[in-house]
Amino acid sequence: MPLSLAVLVSGGGSNLQSLIDRIEQGVLDxxxxxxxxxxxxxxxxxxxxxxxxxxxxxxxxxxxSREAFDTEVLRAIEAHQAEAVILxxxxxxxxxxxxxxxxxxxxxxxxxLLPSFPGAHGQRDAxxxxxxxxGCTVHFVDEIMDxxxxxxxxxxxxxxxxxxxxxxxRILRLEHRIFPQAVQWLAEGRLGMEDxxxxxxxxxxxxxxxxxxxxxxxxxxxxxxx
Amino acid sequence: MPLSLAVLVSGGGSNLQSLIDRIEQGVLDxxxxxxxxxxxxxxxxxxxxxxxxxxxxxxxxxxxSREAFDTEVLRAIEAHQAEAVILxxxxxxxxxxxxxxxxxxxxxxxxxLLPSFPGAHGQRDAxxxxxxxxGCTVHFVDEIMDxxxxxxxxxxxxxxxxxxxxxxxRILRLEHRIFPQAVQWLAEGRLGMEDxxxxxxxxxxxxxxxxxxxxxxxxxxxxxxx
Numbered sequence: 001m002p003l004s005l006a007v008l009v010s011g012g013g014s015n016l017q018s019l020i021d022r023i024e025q026g027v028l029d030x031x032x033x034x035x036x037x038x039x040x041x042x043x044x045x046x047x048x049x050x051x052x053x054x055x056x057x058x059x060x061x062x063x064x065s066r067e068a069f070d071t072e073v074l075r076a077i078e079a080h081q082a083e084a085v086i087l088x089x090x091x092x093x094x095x096x097x098x099x100x101x102x103x104x105x106x107x108x109x110x111x112x113l114l115p116s117f118p119g120a121h122g123q124r125d126a127x128x129x130x131x132x133x134x135g136c137t138v139h140f141v142d143e144i145m146d147x148x149x150x151x152x153x154x155x156x157x158x159x160x161x162x163x164x165x166x167x168x169x170r171i172l173r174l175e176h177r178i179f180p181q182a183v184q185w186l187a188e189g190r191l192g193m194e195d196x197x198x199x200x201x202x203x204x205x206x207x208x209x210x211x212x213x214x215x216x217x218x219x220x221x222x223x224x225x226x
Numbered sequence: 227m228p229l230s231l232a233v234l235v236s237g238g239g240s241n242l243q244s245l246i247d248r249i250e251q252g253v254l255d256x257x258x259x260x261x262x263x264x265x266x267x268x269x270x271x272x273x274x275x276x277x278x279x280x281x282x283x284x285x286x287x288x289x290x291s292r293e294a295f296d297t298e299v300l301r302a303i304e305a306h307q308a309e310a311v312i313l314x315x316x317x318x319x320x321x322x323x324x325x326x327x328x329x330x331x332x333x334x335x336x337x338x339l340l341p342s343f344p345g346a347h348g349q350r351d352a353x354x355x356x357x358x359x360x361g362c363t364v365h366f367v368d369e370i371m372d373x374x375x376x377x378x379x380x381x382x383x384x385x386x387x388x389x390x391x392x393x394x395x396r397i398l399r400l401e402h403r404i405f406p407q408a409v410q411w412l413a414e415g416r417l418g419m420e421d422x423x424x425x426x427x428x429x430x431x432x433x434x435x436x437x438x439x440x441x442x443x444x445x446x447x448x449x450x451x452x
Contacts, residue, residue, distance in 0.1 A: 113359060113381075116342040130423040132379040132445040133339060135359065153358040155339075155381040157445035160423035197356040197386035217443035219358040219383035 003030040003187035006082035008073070008090035009037050013044020015088035015109055018176035019183060020051050027225035028180050029187045034080040036073055038092055054080065060092060070098040084186060087141065088179070091120060096143045104193065106141040107186065109179045111171045113137060113153055118146035123171055124164030134158045134167060135216075136175045138182040140198070149196040151182045154218040174216060177208070181226035229256040229413035232308035234299070234316035235263050239270020241314035241335055244402035245409060246277050253451035254406045255413045260306040262299055264318050280306065286318060296324040310412060313367065314405070317346060322369045330419065332367040333412065335405045337397045339363060339379055344372035349397055350390030360384045360393060361442075362401045364408040366424070375422040377408045380444040400442060403434070407452035 002023075007016050016035065022028035035048035040057045048055045056076045063069040069092070077085060087108040099106060112122035114137040119125070126134040135155035142148035154174035158167050185191050190201040200220050208222035228249075233242050242261065248254035261274035261281045271281045282302045289295040295318070303311060313334040325332060338348035340363040345351070352360040361381035368374035380400035384393050411417050416427040426446050434448035 113339060113342065114357070115355060116339065129341060130376050130421075131340070132363075132376050133361065133381050133443060135381075137358075150356050150358050155359050155361075155443050157443070160425050161420060194387060195356075199386050215443055215445070215447075217359060217381050217383070217441055219441070221441075 003183070004081055004083045005030050005032045005086050005183070006034045006036060006077040006080060006084075007032055007044075007048075007086045007088050009035060009042050009044030009088050010039050010091040011042055011044065011089045013042065013047050013088060014172065015175055015179050016044045017047050019086065019088070019180055020047065020053075022180040022184075022226070024051075025225070028184050030183055033082045034076060036076055038069075038090070044088070066093070066095050067097065070095045074098060074101060084183075086179075086183060093145055094141065099141055099143055102141075104140060104191070105186075107151070107179075107182060108139055108141050108146070108148070109175055110137045110139065110146050111168065111175065113155060114139065114146055114150065121164070123168035126158060127162065127164040127167050130160055131158050132160075134171060136171050136178065138178055140193075149193060149198045151185070151191060151198050151200075152178045152218070152220055154178050154216055156214075156216050170214075173213060174218070177210075177213070177222055177226055178218060181222050184223075184226065229409070230307055230309045231256050231258045231312050231409070232260045232262060232303040232306060232310075233258055233270075233274075233312045233314050235261060235268050235270030235314050236265050236317040237268055237270065237315045239268065239273045239314060240398065241401055241405050242270045243273050245312065245314070245406055246273065246279075248406040248410075248452070250277075251451070254410050256409055259308045260302060262302055264295075264316070270314070292319070292321050293323065296321045300324060300327060310409075312405075312409060319371055320367065325367055325369055328367075330366060330417070331412075333377070333405075333408060334365055334367050334372070334374070335401055336363045336365070336372050337394065337401065339381060340365065340372055340376065347390070349394035352384060353388065353390040353393050356386055357384050358386075360397060362397050362404065364404055366419075375419060375424045377411070377417060377424050377426075378404045378444070378446055380404050380442060382440075382442050396440075399439060400444070403436075403439070403448055403452055404444060407448050410449075410452065 084105040140148040310331040366374040
């Protein structure tokens with residue numbers, strides 16, 4: 001049985017698209033049951049509809065509190081029987097109650113090498129700081145923003161003065177590789193946890209070819225298809 | 227004329243050794259005029275003596291204040307006519323007055339991908355956090371600890387539960403590659419700065435072979451000999 005997902009978006013949804021693509025290619029053993037956006041104009045909703053995926057807008061302006069908002073999102077997810085929740089550019093902080101509803105079943109991707117540059121502007125903050133290496137992180141979500149246990153990270157070069165957009169584009173190519181891989185590891189039940197250390201159960205798979213990606217470092221290594 | 231250096235150590239001095247080795251190999255165009263330690267038992271002093279480099283112990287316990295300590299270190303450096311100061315595992319915070327005495331002439335190496343994991347336990351803190359990628363950073367020193375403009379960074383994989391020592395060893399191999407390279411760039415006058423962005427002036431050099439180092443990402447790329 002494929003892993004049933006709800007994907008939460010706020011914007012363009014290119015990470016959602018990378019999940020859809022890997023599912024349609026038959027390498028990601030998951031099914032997206034529902035895409036939820038807090039913004040009615042999010043292009044991620046269009047992407048979902050184009051692939052026959054149910055969508056739901058839960059506008060935060062219509063809810064008196066964070067709790068009320070999260071409760072409605074939770075109801076939608078439960079109504080579609082999603083087992084795991086994937087935050088793909090979802091720009092709202094979730095309540096502890098929501099987080100605790102999906103123990104080890106709630107994943108986020110962040111465009112920086114956490115714990116560096118948490119928050120809404122990871123790429124720009126890295127560019128402004130002047131780091132020479134930045135990247136992206138897929139992690140389990142806990143009650144603290146951009147803080148939960150790390151599943152996989154990817155590093156890319158950053159060049160001084162290139163600005164956040166160029167760095168963001170370089171990072172995004174890696175996001176599209178590591179996020180579907182992390183979801184596949186979740187679907188295969190290969191992610192264990194001790195304290196906050198995520199252990200990946202081994203599998204005898206060939207590794208992915210990263211030669212087209214330019215200089216980068218990904219750990220754990222990507223497996224074939226990702 | 228080679229660049230005249232003072233190297234400050236507090237411990238084993240393996241990064242000092244990497245500088246000595248590259249100088250003796252004729253690839254690092256520098257001369258170490260003096261090694262200063264705040265601890266009389268620092269093995270870095272032995273390394274220096276074995277290579278005929280003058281040493282000086284400035285014990286911080288003998289000084290009533292940070293300013294008095296730094297003033298004595300500064301006098302020793304000036305007496306040996308060192309133009310640039312290299313912190314190679316020097317575990318004391320320097321005063322703003324000292325830092326300002328060496329504008330763009332004071333380098334530090336830190337065993338983490340700054341701004342992640344500043345402070346005295348970069349490798350252990352990274353291991354405890356559970357990152358999947360860590361590394362090391364050479365940066366100009368400013369008035370804030372582990373904060374100054376980044377010159378070069380190197381990333382290596384981190385494995386969950388391996389502990390800080392294994393990660394530290396993996397990082398140290400890269401430290402020994404990137405620190406002499408950064409000092410050579412300083413010696414060549416190739417490091418410019420805009421705001422806090424360090425720009426490396428290009429040079430048509432072949433790049434170093436990193437194939438023996440295992441998975442890693444170094445930026446800017448190392449040049450031949452480093």
